[in-house]
Amino acid sequence: MQLVSSPASPFVRKVRVLIREAGHEADVTETPVATTPLAPAADALAANPTGKIPALIRDDGPAIYDSRVICRYLDSTWSAGLYPEKRLWEVLTLEATADAILDAAVLVVYEGRFREAPLQSWIDAQWAKVTRGLAAIEARWMSHLSGPLDMSQIAVGCALGYLDFRHGERGWRGAVPELAAWGDRFAERPAMQATAPV
Known part of the structure; x- marks a missing residue:
């Protein structure tokens, strides 16, 4: 493949x-x-x-x-087991939340990179999606993130890594310290280390 x-x-x-x-x-x-x-x-x-x-x-x-x-x-x-049947809807929902954070965060980058005059209201609206998604994960999903490895954890870990990579200056970590600390631990996994953006 x-x-x-x-x-x-x-x-x-x-x-x-x-x-x-x-x-x-x-x-x-x-x-x-x-x-x-x-x-x-x-x-x-x-x-x-x-x-x-x-x-x-x-x-x-x-x-x-x-x-x-x-x-x-x-x-x-x-048969990797990263979408366990017993927790499938939770895994899919959390993965979708992480992907929505990424969609908005990528659009913020594109707005600044590809438009001559970035539209600040659009950037603010996209960043609000990011902060709401992060807040929801910290408020509702921390116990799930602490469970056995599944695809939603990978998705969240990649989303947090992207925020550090492209949006670290926005100080997103201060609003979700528990989630940020989880992300730091998850980033130590060999698969995350091997795929970290440069």
């Missing part, structure tokens, strides 16, 4: 962490691309008509895309 990727993408990182936690690095070849919303890479477009990454090119079927779809597929293929 081939993963169309970028080392700075937090959505790609989710997949890369899952691959390592499942012990299947040898089964997936990573193909890094330089892609942006304004100039999508040809490899990304060939695998996903929207040009977004990650995309997974399979040996036995069409390419699949969206990090959640790829993660579910790999977890099922390898």
